[in-house]
Amino acid sequence: MSSMLEFQNICKYFPGVKALDNISFKAYAGEVLAFLGENGAGKSTLLKVLNGDYQPTSGKYLLDGVEKHFQSPHQAIEEGISVIYQERQILLELSVAENIYLGRMPVNRFGFIDTQKANQMASRIIEDFGLPISPSTKVKDLSIAYQQMVEIMKAYSRENLKVICFDEPTASLSDSEIEALFKIIGKLKKEGKIIIYVSHRMEEIQRITDKVAIFKDGHYVTTVKTGEVPESEMIRMMVGRDLGDIYKNLDRNKEIGDVLLEVKDVSSDYVKKNSFVLRKGEVLGFSGLVGAGRTELMRAIIGADSLRSGEVILEGKKIQNRSPHEAMEHGIVLVPEDRKLQGILSNLDISDNINISMLDRNSNGLGFVDAKKEAKIAEEGIRNFKIKTPSAKKKIVELSGGNQQKCIVARWISTNPKVLILDEPTKGIDVGAKSEFYQMICEFAKQGLGVILISSELPEVMGLSDRIIVMRARQIVGEISGDEATESTLLSMGMIGEVKKA
Amino acid sequence: MNTKKKTGLHIDGDKLVLIAAIIVVFALFTSLNKNFLSITNMINILIAASLVGLVAVGHTYLIIAGQNDLSPGSLAAFSGVVAALLVSKGMPFLAAIVITIFCGAAVGYFNAFMVNKIHLEAFIATLVTQSIIRGFAYIICGGKPVSISNKTFLLIGKARILNIPVSVWIMIICIVVFGIVLAKTKFGRSVYAIGGSMDAARLAGLNPKRIITTCYVMMGILCSIGGIIFAARMNSGQPAANVNLEFDAITAVILGGVSFVGGVGNMGGTILGIILIQSFNTGLTMVNVPSFWQYVAKGGLLLFALTTDYIRKQKREKDLLAASMKNL
Numbered sequence: 160m161s162s163m164l165e166f167q168n169i170c171k172y173f174p175g176v177k178a179l180d181n182i183s184f185k186a187y188a189g190e191v192l193a194f195l196g197e198n199g200a201g202k203s204t205l206l207k208v209l210n211g212d213y214q215p216t217s218g219k220y221l222l223d224g225v226e227k228h229f230q231s232p233h234q235a236i237e238e239g240i241s242v243i244y245q246e247r248q249i250l251l252e253l254s255v256a257e258n259i260y261l262g263r264m265p266v267n268r269f270g271f272i273d274t275q276k277a278n279q280m281a282s283r284i285i286e287d288f289g290l291p292i293s294p295s296t297k298v299k300d301l302s303i304a305y306q307q308m309v310e311i312m313k314a315y316s317r318e319n320l321k322v323i324c325f326d327e328p329t330a331s332l333s334d335s336e337i338e339a340l341f342k343i344i345g346k347l348k349k350e351g352k353i354i355i356y357v358s359h360r361m362e363e364i365q366r367i368t369d370k371v372a373i374f375k376d377g378h379y380v381t382t383v384k385t386g387e388v389p390e391s392e393m394i395r396m397m398v399g400r401d402l403g404d405i406y407k408n409l410d411r412n413k414e415i416g417d418v419l420l421e422v423k424d425v426s427s428d429y430v431k432k433n434s435f436v437l438r439k440g441e442v443l444g445f446s447g448l449v450g451a452g453r454t455e456l457m458r459a460i461i462g463a464d465s466l467r468s469g470e471v472i473l474e475g476k477k478i479q480n481r482s483p484h485e486a487m488e489h490g491i492v493l494v495p496e497d498r499k500l501q502g503i504l505s506n507l508d509i510s511d512n513i514n515i516s517m518l519d520r521n522s523n524g525l526g527f528v529d530a531k532k533e534a535k536i537a538e539e540g541i542r543n544f545k546i547k548t549p550s551a552k553k554k555i556v557e558l559s560g561g562n563q564q565k566c567i568v569a570r571w572i573s574t575n576p577k578v579l580i581l582d583e584p585t586k587g588i589d590v591g592a593k594s595e596f597y598q599m600i601c602e603f604a605k606q607g608l609g610v611i612l613i614s615s616e617l618p619e620v621m622g623l624s625d626r627i628i629v630m631r632a633r634q635i636v637g638e639i640s641g642d643e644a645t646e647s648t649l650l651s652m653g654m655i656g657e658v659k660k661a
Numbered sequence: 662m663n664t665k666k667k668t669g670l671h672i673d674g675d676k677l678v679l680i681a682a683i684i685v686v687f688a689l690f691t692s693l694n695k696n697f698l699s700i701t702n703m704i705n706i707l708i709a710a711s712l713v714g715l716v717a718v719g720h721t722y723l724i725i726a727g728q729n730d731l732s733p734g735s736l737a738a739f740s741g742v743v744a745a746l747l748v749s750k751g752m753p754f755l756a757a758i759v760i761t762i763f764c765g766a767a768v769g770y771f772n773a774f775m776v777n778k779i780h781l782e783a784f785i786a787t788l789v790t791q792s793i794i795r796g797f798a799y800i801i802c803g804g805k806p807v808s809i810s811n812k813t814f815l816l817i818g819k820a821r822i823l824n825i826p827v828s829v830w831i832m833i834i835c836i837v838v839f840g841i842v843l844a845k846t847k848f849g850r851s852v853y854a855i856g857g858s859m860d861a862a863r864l865a866g867l868n869p870k871r872i873i874t875t876c877y878v879m880m881g882i883l884c885s886i887g888g889i890i891f892a893a894r895m896n897s898g899q900p901a902a903n904v905n906l907e908f909d910a911i912t913a914v915i916l917g918g919v920s921f922v923g924g925v926g927n928m929g930g931t932i933l934g935i936i937l938i939q940s941f942n943t944g945l946t947m948v949n950v951p952s953f954w955q956y957v958a959k960g961g962l963l964l965f966a967l968t969t970d971y972i973r974k975q976k977r978e979k980d981l982l983a984a985s986m987k988n989l
Contacts, residue, residue: 483863
């Protein structure tokens with residue numbers, strides 16, 4: 160029997176938010192169904208309702224016509240529904256086989272765990288998947304992509320697997336890794352699984368999904384057949400407005416000024432010697448593969464990692480950043496890539512998060528913090544960056560990813576920086592918020608800031624940058640102007656390090 | 662977080678549970694011994710609480726910052742011995758306490774050094790100090806208590822202002838001052854920030870190592886002050902004193918709502934925690950619970966504290982994630 164998953168009038172309410180409002184639709188076996196929607200549209204919440212992480216406020220879901228009510232993800236897995244998250248849910252210290260059969264390892268007749276048998280069983284699945292890994296390898300020794308594969312195999316190893324959901328699975332994968340993932344999704348599809356694929360990346364949706372379910376502000380809009388409806392139309396349905404070509408319509412800064420920042424032969428334990436310049440009002444893109452050393456170079460510049468050689472010259476003066484604090488004092492600030500661990504302070508509220516770098520300026524000689532000043536800065540941040548929240552006293556973790564990121568940007572802009580370094584600022588952020596960020600970046604450039612934009616999304620770097628620097632293997636391998644850059648030149652520079660100056 | 666919440670002077674569900682627990686403890690011991698509720702006994706509880714209270718103030722900062730300290734008992738005993746020795750050798754009282762407090766600060770600095778530079782876990786680093794400092798407490802006095810004859814010194818243990826002993830006043834002042842610092846100042850905010858995420862705080866321009874160092878040094882100073890007061894009350898510096906002091910202080914702080922996950926809690930909770938643990942301890946002695954059984958009871962109370970910490974953590978996560986219809 161081919162299976163079917165049906166949602167009937169699902170509602171899920173959080174304090175102040177209708178995260179899901181009366182969602183009803185069906186998903187069928189042997190189909191890849193994309194969930195498309197802005198952050199906060201309800202895609203992830205719906206997955207969490209489906210796998211028992213959340214209990215719906217009202218409504219129900221049926222698998223093969225039978226109403227289900229999972230109390231926990233574990234129960235959902237037992238009944239054949241697995242969700243693969245962006246953050247790996249596996250145990251790094253265990254082997255591949257142990258992870259796949261976690262909690263149900265085969266035992267021998269003495270009741271001891273039969274590792275050999277587990278390895279045999281696991282290698283059958285690994286073969287099925289066509290992966291070059293051994294079942295006895297510790298998961299921590301695998302790349303992130305393979306770790307994800309282990310999770311998929313774990314779900315797959317359950318004979319009754321019916322539904323498998325992917326929540327932005329490609330966010331931290333390289334192109335070749337994405338290919339491998341797609342192959343496996345194709346295989347699952349052939350075997351008649353129901354596949355749900357949540358992603359913000361249009362190209363991926365076009366390539367591997369059969370249908371697209373569109374969500375907007377907690378509502379289900381409609382399901383369309385992939386390829387039958389143009390991208391722009393789908394985006395219009397999910398944001399309620401026509402984004403058109405978001406890059407072309409950007410109001411870019413045209414007046415690029417003098418040299419602002421000069422980096423000369425800077426190296427650290429993590430990057431080789433690198434030099435570049437950044438001008439006032441310029442957006443300088445940094446392209447390259449994940450692990451090319453872009454983040455590490457910036458960390459060296461702001462003093463998060465110590466310099467091994469080289470110098471940093473700001474407005475003609477040599478400066479020393481021995482810590483991010485000193486960099487901030489000089490006016491060089493970084494919005495880190497890992498928002499959850501390096502950006503937000505999850506235990507504090509929005510106001511505290513915005514004001515944390517202003518503590519020195521917001522407090523008097525005795526160290527007392529001026530609550531009024533803080534409130535004002537928080538209000539300004541919320542207003543200027545259109546942070547969606549009823550109050551500055553809300554915990555930052557209650558916000559969507561895009562709004563959390565806006566708080567981090569607000570934090571730095573309030574310090575009045577000269578150089579703003581953005582490390583993958585739109586990672587995991589929906590299309591609507593992305594275009595807001597793009598406008599913001601152009602605005603910063605117009606105000607005379609020098610903006611460094613690290614991004615793995617090629618259209619993003621090309622669409623926003625005046626110049627693009629490409630890094631490979633911890634070193635700058637080339638530079639190209641934003642107008643001349645094409646995806647293929649950037650890729651070939653990033654992958655083979657060929658310096659193709661046009 | 663509004664200001665009231667930061668100082669912890671508001672009453673929320675967690676605090677109500679704590680107040681209820683205090684009432685239960687009071688009712689229980691009063692029913693077993695009428696004298697429990699007498700003014701004299703209340704003051705006795707406060708006197709006994711003064712040392713634990715000072716250490717608990719330090720633990721409030723350290724545990725919010727994601728740290729811990731197991732050396733206070735040893736350090737308090739060591740400080741008592743040092744102060745008593747210096748005075749007995751003829752040093753003026755004031756000079757003696759300044760030197761003692763300086764030693765306490767140095768021990769705190771050493772703890773911070775191990776955590777910051779050798780990257781040891783706070784738990785293990787301060788266990789090292791616990792042993793070393795206890796050893797030195799015995800070594801410097803040859804293992805024998807050092808009696809105190811200096812009048813000013815003894816006065817600290819005996820003098821009263823408004824019928825409240827000086828030692829209690831010192832604890833109250835420390836709690837108020839450090840409570841305000843935690844709630845209202847740049848430093849306090851930084852402590853919460855590094856407890857939330859050390860990496861994020863550093864990238865946001867804070868200096869986590871310096872903040873951690875300050876917390877440990879503060880704790881060292883508080884332990885020394887506590888040790889001096891205790892010695893004054895005992896008329897001697899005793900190298901074997903204050904064993905398990907940190908145990909009571911940590912129990913009080915966790916009961917009060919500071920969490921081992923870091924970044925959570927406030928001084929208001931610690932105050933209630935101190936009251937609860939000290940009335941519990943004093944009560945056990947008053948109703949003649951054998952000291953061996955007191956250990957068991959104290960362990961039980963710490964288990965209770967940790968369980969409430971766990972439940973609170975679950976509740977915090979639930980509050981954040983789970984559904985609520987009330988705003989819709």
